[in-house]
Amino acid sequence: MLKQEEKLNQSLAQQVAKQLEELIMTKEYQVGDQLPNEFDLASKLDVGRGTIREAIKLLAARNVVVIKRGLGTFVSDNPGLTEDPLGLTFITDKKKLSHDLMEVRLMVEPNISALAAQYATNDEIIEMEKLCLEIEYLIQNNKNHEEKDIEFHTLIAKASKNLVVPSLIPIIQSAISLFIDLTHRSLKEETIETHRKIIDAIKSGNSEAAKEAMYQHLQYNKKELSI
Amino acid sequence: MLKQEEKLNQSLAQQVAKQLEELIMTKEYQVGDQLPNEFDLASKLDVGRGTIREAIKLLAARNVVVIKRGLGTFVSDNPGLTEDPLGLTFITDKKKLSHDLMEVRLMVEPNISALAAQYATNDEIIEMEKLCLEIEYLIQNNKNHEEKDIEFHTLIAKASKNLVVPSLIPIIQSAISLFIDLTHRSLKEETIETHRKIIDAIKSGNSEAAKEAMYQHLQYNKKELSI
Numbered sequence: 001m002l003k004q005e006e007k008l009n010q011s012l013a014q015q016v017a018k019q020l021e022e023l024i025m026t027k028e029y030q031v032g033d034q035l036p037n038e039f040d041l042a043s044k045l046d047v048g049r050g051t052i053r054e055a056i057k058l059l060a061a062r063n064v065v066v067i068k069r070g071l072g073t074f075v076s077d078n079p080g081l082t083e084d085p086l087g088l089t090f091i092t093d094k095k096k097l098s099h100d101l102m103e104v105r106l107m108v109e110p111n112i113s114a115l116a117a118q119y120a121t122n123d124e125i126i127e128m129e130k131l132c133l134e135i136e137y138l139i140q141n142n143k144n145h146e147e148k149d150i151e152f153h154t155l156i157a158k159a160s161k162n163l164v165v166p167s168l169i170p171i172i173q174s175a176i177s178l179f180i181d182l183t184h185r186s187l188k189e190e191t192i193e194t195h196r197k198i199i200d201a202i203k204s205g206n207s208e209a210a211k212e213a214m215y216q217h218l219q220y221n222k223k224e225l226s227i
Numbered sequence: 228m229l230k231q232e233e234k235l236n237q238s239l240a241q242q243v244a245k246q247l248e249e250l251i252m253t254k255e256y257q258v259g260d261q262l263p264n265e266f267d268l269a270s271k272l273d274v275g276r277g278t279i280r281e282a283i284k285l286l287a288a289r290n291v292v293v294i295k296r297g298l299g300t301f302v303s304d305n306p307g308l309t310e311d312p313l314g315l316t317f318i319t320d321k322k323k324l325s326h327d328l329m330e331v332r333l334m335v336e337p338n339i340s341a342l343a344a345q346y347a348t349n350d351e352i353i354e355m356e357k358l359c360l361e362i363e364y365l366i367q368n369n370k371n372h373e374e375k376d377i378e379f380h381t382l383i384a385k386a387s388k389n390l391v392v393p394s395l396i397p398i399i400q401s402a403i404s405l406f407i408d409l410t411h412r413s414l415k416e417e418t419i420e421t422h423r424k425i426i427d428a429i430k431s432g433n434s435e436a437a438k439e440a441m442y443q444h445l446q447y448n449k450k451e452l453s454i
Contacts, residue, residue, distance in 0.1 A: 025317055061288035062309060064317075080314020082289060086394040087307020090252055090291075093390070100389040107338045108331070115330075162327040163320070164399075167313040172391075 013054035016047055020055060021064060024075055035065065035073045081167055088171075101172050102222050106215065108168065109153070113198060113214035114207040115160035124159040125203050131155060132195050139188045149173070152195065156214075159202070190220045240281035243274055247282060248291060251302055262292065262300045308394055315398075328399050329449050333442065335395065336380070340425060340441035341434040342387035351386040352430050358382060359422050366415045376400070379422065383441075386429070417447045
């Protein structure tokens, strides 16, 4: 009997999670919005508070909402995009994985860079230059520039105005950084130089040059990672 | 007090979920394996059954495990790969999204096809030809060939031996099929013809031809979808 109840309850929580998801999709609750509290949601959706709580947990596990303790539940900044959406952590051959991720980056990022040369706004270019300087400073002072590097590549992806690639870039990059020992890096000068080349090409709206510069940059990276 | 308990309990469930994830990563439990029952897991990990149940639900929400009612809990076939891992359903401008997904496919799939020409096994080529015939049959009989089409492209992605792309292709494809009205399709002959061309190139190990054939196929698709 208890099992039966649990079963009904779980499918109910899933249904309620689906309803909440639809409310987010139809923009009733938008990115960053706080959801109503349990009481209000329970009465709005005509279910018990326990079911609401269960549904919220399911949504949080997929990063549709974020539970901030003591503050409430909020719609995530990137609803539905989880930390490792492709489940790459479950691939055990890390060396092959690193190689294959770089292979995918080489397919995608030069083209992204070409699009950025067409569609980047002035503000985005200013932001790129700022990031580029920050990365140079970090490299010259022997500090870790990985996080800023991911920001740099994500910014180029955003500047392409393609809605899909900004989700792909951080996955690919952070997945690489997860698995590779980056302490043996040596081609720092090349990183600085190729970053500059990418920005210059984007700035001058030269798609072909932007594509080529990103390709070269990734090829250097590939060597650097000794894949 | 209850709140405090709940808090402790949730974070405990998350910790236990993490532990189970690690057991899956280290292959103690492999793809398709059934997990031990709640009692055994609770005693193995030294926590209560409620915590185990909670942890399992969190893992199920991210498709690390699959709960089969009445049968037990199993490690998912694609652990960590959820149905819409990039959260694309939350992007509301479906027309732009369809265009951008096609743009990404055009970046990725011709290169994948070139790799498949290098690395496809005989068994994979036989499987491709089988799928190709099935799709032709469905097209000629005015039946929906979308699912088989996704299988076809995923098979090519697998044949590339790149570990990452087989996760990307179904996302990109099924996302397209979610949003686009495919009823206005007309270029069926071209689909049959370009599929054939792709297989022939892969079969003869001609990377350049495989790349070109896939590019053409996607261009036809792009027109077909009138993006």
